[in-house]
Each structure stands twice: as C-alpha cells, then as structure tokens.
Amino acid sequence: MLFAAIISLTLLGTALGLLLGVAARYLKVEGNPLVAEIEQLLPGSQCGQCGYPGCTGAAQALADGGAAVTLCPPGGIALAQALAAKLGVDADLSGVEDKGPMIAEVKEEICIGCTRCFKICPTDAIMGAAQQIHVVFREACTACGKCVDVCPTESVTLQPIPVTLQSWYWNKPILGSAA
Amino acid sequence: MKLFDLKGGVHPEGKKNLSAERRIRALPLPKKLYVPMQQHIGAPAAPVVNVGDHVFKGQLIASAQGNVSAAVHAPTSGAITALGDHVAPHPSGLPVPTITLESDGKDEWCAIQGCEQPLELAAEEIAARVGAAGIVGLGGATFPSALKLNVSRGVQTLIMNGGECEPYLTCDDRIMRERAVEIVEGILLIARAVDAKKILVGIEDNKPEAIEAMQAAAQGTAVKVVTMPSMYPMGSEKQIIQVLTGLEVPAGGRPADIGVLVHNVATAFAVQQAIRYGKPLISRIVTVSGGAIKTACNVEALVGTPVQELIDFADGYVQPASRLVLGGPMMGQQFTNTNVPVVKGSSGVLALMTTEIGQSEASPCIRCSTCVRACPVGLLPLEMAAHIRAADLTGAVALGLKDCIACGSCSYVCPAHIPLVHFFNYAKGDLAAQERSKLKQEATKKLADARLERIARIERERAEAAARRKAAREAKERAAKEAAAKAAEEAV
Known part of the structure; x- marks a missing residue:
C-alpha cells in the first residue's frame, strides 16, 4: 500500500516535471513583453529627460516598477494616465507639472545658424543649414528640449503651443465650495 | 400622421412673440464686411483674392480646402482691404483669418448662371452646384451641405427641419411664412439630389402660420408637412428623426446609417437660390431679439456684417444687456465684442437682461434626477x-x-x-485634445524611428565605403608590389 503511494507520487512528480521542463523550453518568452508594450506608448524621441538612457531604458525601468508613471515630461498627464492604466497602478498626478503642450521656437534675431539643434533633434523637427536661420515644424516637435540645451545663443526656447479656434475648448467649471 | 414619443426635453418660455410678427427686412448695406474663412465645420477656406482687388457681389473670394470645407463668396461688391485676423464669432473670442471687404455701395453682382429647369438636373450636378455655392447647414451646425448630400445618396426619408425649438428665434418661422414656394422647390431639389422616397417637413405647432404657408406651397408635390408638438430640443437632428420616424440614430452613427437625411428649411431656400438663380450663400435671415433690444426684428443680413449694425437696426438697447448671445439662448455662443461678424450659421443675435438669464451660484447636487x-x-x-x-x-x-x-x-x-x-x-x-496629442505622438514616433534608421544606414554606408576604399588600396599596393617583384625578377 505504502509502495503504491510512493510509486504513484513519484510517477506523477516525474511526469509533471518533464512536462514543465518541455514547456519551459518550447514556450519560452523572449524578454518581458510588457517592456515592448510600454515602449510603444512612450514618445520614442530618446530625449533622456527622464534620466534613463532613452525610451527603452525608461520602459524597462517602468516594467520593473523602479520608475514612476509620471517620469516623461514630453508625454505629460495624458501619457501618465495611459501608463498607469497599462501598469494597473494609481497615477499620482499631483506631482506632474503639466504646463500644457509645448513646442520649441527659434528666436530668429539671435539664431546664428550653427546647425547644432537640427542635428540633435530626435524627430527631425528642425530645418536649417549653416549660416541660415533655423525653423521648427510645430507638428513634428515633441518639446523634448534637446535643442534648448545645445543652442549656444539661447535662441531656442520652449513655448506653449498657441491656442487656435481648432484647439480651443471650454475650461473646467469651478464650483464654489458649497457645491 | 402618427408621431412617435420622445423621452425627456424641456419647455422653456418661447419668447417668440417678440419678433414673430416682424417681416424680414434687408439690412442697409454695411460699409465694411468681415468675412471669416472658417464659417463651417472642417478645414478653413483659402483666400483666392489679394488686398486691393476689386470684387463683385457673389464672386468667389476663398475656395474650399479638401473634402470637409466650404467656399466663401463676396457678400457685396467692393475692394478687399485686408487679409488678416479678426475676432471670431466664438466664445473664445480668438482671432480667425478673415477677409475685410469695403463696400463700394453699388452692390453689383458678378456674372451668375442659373438654371431654368432645375428639377431636371442630375443628382451629382445638384450636389456640385450646392458645393460651389458654399452652402452649409443653416440650422446652426454649419456642416457643408454638398458633402451631406453626397454621403446620403439613396436614403429612404428626407426630413426638413422647421422645428426651431430654441426660444426667441423666429428666422425659420419667417422664412417659411414668406418664402414657402422657394423652400418647397429647394426641398424637391435636395430630394432629387439624394433620391429620397419620402419627404417630411417637421414644424412645431407654435408656428401655425408657417405650417399653413408651407402646406399651401407643398400642395400637389411629394412634400408632406407634419405638425409636431412644441418642445425643446425638437429641432435637434436626432430628436426630430425619432419623433417623425420612430428610428433612433445609433450611438456614434449618422442619420444616413438608418436611411434618413435631415436638412434645415433655410438651407433648402439657399439651395433653391443657388440652383435656380446661381446665387451663392452670401446672406441669411437673422433674428435680433431679447429683452434688452428695443425693436426685436428679423433681418436679412449679409455674411460678414458686424453684429453692431444689426443691433443699431433694431434701434439699439432699451437697457444695457447683461449677456449677448449669437444663436439661441439654449445652445448659442456668448460674445462680448459687437464687432464680430454675422456668419453663415448665425441664426440670432440676442441681447438678454439679467432677469432672462437667471444666473445664480451653483449649490450641491441633491441627486433629485x-x-x-x-x-x-x-x-x-x-x-x-x-x-x-x-x-x-x-x-x-x-x-x-x-x-x-x-x-x-x-x-x-x-x-x-x-x-x-x-x-x-x-x-x-x-478628450479631443488628448486624441490629437496621441495622434501627434504616433506621428513623431515614426519620425524618430525614421531618423534612427537613417543614422544607422549612413553609418553602415560609411563603413562599407571605407571597407571598399581599403580593399582598393590594398589591391593597388599588392599590384605595385607584384610589379616591383616582376621587374626585379626580369632585372636578374
């Protein structure tokens, strides 16, 4: 009786162990799929403002739980909310200083045409040539700020995107303390 | 005809008696007109005239850009004095690209071509002419009408909206009373353009004269005038469909999905004018009303007329208005600068008193439902x-x-x-802003990826070129060495 139990448990253990071993080999997952999914959400401009080496590094840190969902300044509140939903955590948005969407702007009077900003721009949003005034394509600029850092004359600054009739909308109603 | 029930709705005080008995009068020609490029839903029109140009009434001054857009025509003859920004008839008060036209007082039409037998035109031709005339939905939504006709071809039911459920407004009431024959012809043209089987005109029962006039004009045609109970928002597209057909537009869908097309009665008038006489949409009927207005009235105003001129025409204020509204009091847009122009979608100019707006501090929700x-x-x-x-x-x-x-x-x-x-x-x-930023992020991500790929390709090509140069150099050296060795051999 005792032997029967030992034999059956041993067989069961061996069979299941083999099954798991085979499964581990053939159903292996390369890397953490979450990292790729998070990277899809990030801007991809590799600006490094979060302190990680590019968006892949930031995605890795987010997946490991080592970084807050509010780490990406160009992404703003919208990205923080998307990341929180993806990771299933509550986003603490109180710390996010959402200055609203920004874009880089070249002050033409002091641009010397050094080409540094257009060479470093991760999204090819700056157009220029040596000794020529540079300009920013609003639609392509993510306001990562890399150009601001390299500009030798402080001619590039980040400015809020001007509100147009197409982008304007009602502000949130503020109710008195009574309501 | 059997009407269907509508859930909800409210019964605000109509206040239509202020202006309902006032005949439509043409506004005197203003000196300066401010014609915005964006008077419709969609892409703004692009100017095709320059500063200093002389234009005739009805001449195209800005062409439609893309599919969802509408052309803009000169409301009168005169000189273009500016292409620039002017305050928009919009609650933001932001400036919009605007063409400023100084009238020469002659009001001379450009060469226009009408059509003697408009009801024999092909459906596509009607839609094309409606598009060329810059017609948009005059009920307030300002959706380009030609596009609506093109996407609705083959609908079962055409509903003409004569509901005008907003309080104060009487512009549709007056146009139905005074121009019913033209409206019915316009309706038949729209019906032909979409090949509609059934044509209904829904009018609220607080406009008996309009119902009578429309019924008389529709005699002997396929157009059927239906009296609907007065209720707000009966004149809303989805609600009028529900009341007249019992069908409900699916969430996120369009009336065409359930075989219905809705147009405003004033749009039908504009369509008739455009096709029979070749006149583009350059004016509209506007109700000037409200407790603060001295003589409430209905005027035919040119697009681009500053609102102040309409208020002056109505003999100004009896007392300072505490709120100015463009459109109806329920869904209209507040504005403060009376220099804003009348646009294609402006159905009313209201100057309201404090007692009429009933503004008070919000208190907590008691969940009364x-x-x-x-x-x-x-x-x-x-x-x-x-x-x-x-x-x-x-x-x-x-x-x-x-x-x-x-x-x-x-x-x-x-x-x-x-x-x-x-x-x-x-x-x-x-939510729309979030959607826009998401789209932008996707686009910039593509740009970033393309840049990385390009940098990698340049590196690779550089390395390959270096490798090729090196190989060539080595081959040359080898050849030179071999030649030297051969020469040495021969010398020996």
Whole structure:
C-alpha cells in the first residue's frame, strides 16, 4: 500500500516535471513583453529627460516598477494616465507639472545658424543649414528640449503651443465650495 | 400622421412673440464686411483674392480646402482691404483669418448662371452646384451641405427641419411664412439630389402660420408637412428623426446609417437660390431679439456684417444687456465684442437682461434626477458631471458622454444651477485634445524611428565605403608590389 503511494507520487512528480521542463523550453518568452508594450506608448524621441538612457531604458525601468508613471515630461498627464492604466497602478498626478503642450521656437534675431539643434533633434523637427536661420515644424516637435540645451545663443526656447479656434475648448467649471 | 414619443426635453418660455410678427427686412448695406474663412465645420477656406482687388457681389473670394470645407463668396461688391485676423464669432473670442471687404455701395453682382429647369438636373450636378455655392447647414451646425448630400445618396426619408425649438428665434418661422414656394422647390431639389422616397417637413405647432404657408406651397408635390408638438430640443437632428420616424440614430452613427437625411428649411431656400438663380450663400435671415433690444426684428443680413449694425437696426438697447448671445439662448455662443461678424450659421443675435438669464451660484447636487428626466438622449447628466468633476473622463465616456448633444436641457432644469452642459463641453474638448496629442505622438514616433534608421544606414554606408576604399588600396599596393617583384625578377 505504502509502495503504491510512493510509486504513484513519484510517477506523477516525474511526469509533471518533464512536462514543465518541455514547456519551459518550447514556450519560452523572449524578454518581458510588457517592456515592448510600454515602449510603444512612450514618445520614442530618446530625449533622456527622464534620466534613463532613452525610451527603452525608461520602459524597462517602468516594467520593473523602479520608475514612476509620471517620469516623461514630453508625454505629460495624458501619457501618465495611459501608463498607469497599462501598469494597473494609481497615477499620482499631483506631482506632474503639466504646463500644457509645448513646442520649441527659434528666436530668429539671435539664431546664428550653427546647425547644432537640427542635428540633435530626435524627430527631425528642425530645418536649417549653416549660416541660415533655423525653423521648427510645430507638428513634428515633441518639446523634448534637446535643442534648448545645445543652442549656444539661447535662441531656442520652449513655448506653449498657441491656442487656435481648432484647439480651443471650454475650461473646467469651478464650483464654489458649497457645491 | 402618427408621431412617435420622445423621452425627456424641456419647455422653456418661447419668447417668440417678440419678433414673430416682424417681416424680414434687408439690412442697409454695411460699409465694411468681415468675412471669416472658417464659417463651417472642417478645414478653413483659402483666400483666392489679394488686398486691393476689386470684387463683385457673389464672386468667389476663398475656395474650399479638401473634402470637409466650404467656399466663401463676396457678400457685396467692393475692394478687399485686408487679409488678416479678426475676432471670431466664438466664445473664445480668438482671432480667425478673415477677409475685410469695403463696400463700394453699388452692390453689383458678378456674372451668375442659373438654371431654368432645375428639377431636371442630375443628382451629382445638384450636389456640385450646392458645393460651389458654399452652402452649409443653416440650422446652426454649419456642416457643408454638398458633402451631406453626397454621403446620403439613396436614403429612404428626407426630413426638413422647421422645428426651431430654441426660444426667441423666429428666422425659420419667417422664412417659411414668406418664402414657402422657394423652400418647397429647394426641398424637391435636395430630394432629387439624394433620391429620397419620402419627404417630411417637421414644424412645431407654435408656428401655425408657417405650417399653413408651407402646406399651401407643398400642395400637389411629394412634400408632406407634419405638425409636431412644441418642445425643446425638437429641432435637434436626432430628436426630430425619432419623433417623425420612430428610428433612433445609433450611438456614434449618422442619420444616413438608418436611411434618413435631415436638412434645415433655410438651407433648402439657399439651395433653391443657388440652383435656380446661381446665387451663392452670401446672406441669411437673422433674428435680433431679447429683452434688452428695443425693436426685436428679423433681418436679412449679409455674411460678414458686424453684429453692431444689426443691433443699431433694431434701434439699439432699451437697457444695457447683461449677456449677448449669437444663436439661441439654449445652445448659442456668448460674445462680448459687437464687432464680430454675422456668419453663415448665425441664426440670432440676442441681447438678454439679467432677469432672462437667471444666473445664480451653483449649490450641491441633491441627486433629485430632474436632469435625467430632462435628457432627450436618455443619459445620466448628474453621474457624468460627477465623474468629470473628479477628473474621471473615461468613466463619463462609459456613461455615454459622446452621445450628449449638448442641448443644455439638463442645465436648464437643474434646481441647484449646476452648469452640467459646461462640464460635458469641457470633457468633450479635453478628450479631443488628448486624441490629437496621441495622434501627434504616433506621428513623431515614426519620425524618430525614421531618423534612427537613417543614422544607422549612413553609418553602415560609411563603413562599407571605407571597407571598399581599403580593399582598393590594398589591391593597388599588392599590384605595385607584384610589379616591383616582376621587374626585379626580369632585372636578374
């Protein structure tokens, strides 16, 4: 009786162990799929403002739980909310200083045409040539700020995107303390 | 005809008697006209004239850009004095690209070509002419009419909206009373353009004269005039469909999905003018009313006329207005600068007194659910507003925020004066902004990827070129060495 139990448990253990071993080999997952999914959400401009080496590094840190969902300044509140939903955590948005969407702007009077900003721009949003005034394509600029850092004359600054009739909308109603 | 029930709705005081008996009068020609490039939903039109050009009345001054857009024509003859920004008839008060036209006082038409037998035109031809005339929905939504005709071809039912459920407004009432024959011809043209089987004109029962005039004009045609009970928002597209056909437009869908097309009666008039006489849309009927206006009236104003001229025409104010509204009091747009121009979608100019706007401080929601009973779409305004207040827009969308038609019935009935529809307008705007930023992010991500790829390719090509140079150099050296060795051999 005792032997029967030992034999059956041993067989069961061996069979299941083999099954798991085979499964581990053939159903292996390369890397953490979450990292790729998070990277899809990030801007991809590799600006490094979060302190990680590019968006892949930031995605890795987010997946490991080592970084807050509010780490990406160009992404703003919208990205923080998307990341929180993806990771299933509550986003603490109180710390996010959402200055609203920004874009880089070249002050033409002091641009010397050094080409540094257009060479470093991760999204090819700056157009220029040596000794020529540079300009920013609003639609392509993510306001990562890399150009601001390299500009030798402080001619590039980040400015809020001007509100147009197409982008304007009602502000949130503020109710008195009574309501 | 059997009418179907509509859930919700409110019964605000009509106040239509202020201007309902006033015949439509043409406004004297203004000196300066400010014609905005964006008077419709979609892409702004692009100017085709320059400063200093002389234009004739009805001449094209800005062409439609892309599919969803509408052309703009000169409202009178004169000189173009500026292409630049002017304050928009919009609650933001932001400037919009505008053509400034100084009238020469002659009001000379350009060469226009009408059509003797408009009802024999092909459907595509009617839509094309409607598009060329720059016609947009005159009920207030200002959707380009030609596009609406093109996407609705083959609908079962054409509904002409003569509801005019907004208080104060009488412009559609007057146009139906005074220009019924033209409207019916316009309706038949629209019906031909979409090949509609059934044509209904829905008019609220508070406009008996308009119903009578339309019935007389529709005698012997396929057009059927239907009397509907007066209720707000009966003149809303989805609601009028529900009352007349019993069908409901699916969430996120269009009336064409259920085989219905809705146009405003004033649009039918514009269509008739465009096709029979070749006249583009350059004027519209506007109701000037409100407690603060001395002589409420209905005027035919050229597009681009500053609102101040309309107020002056109505003998100015009896007392300072505490709120100015463009459109109706329920869904209209507030404005402060009376230099804003009348545009294609302006149905009314209202100067309201403090007693008429009933503004008071919001108090807490007691969950009385009056707003739920008032909502014509069957939503829960109190719940949606609570979610939006707590910054949970996703929760509000789950409750049907996107189906809200922003009619304002909930705000109107709320005993706590909570600005419910303001919450919904804010939330819809915020969601649209999020959507835009998401699209931008996807686009910039592609750019970033393309750049990385390009850098990698340049590196690779450089390395390959270096390798090729090296190989060539080595081959040359080898050849030289071999030649030297051969020479040495021969020398020996």
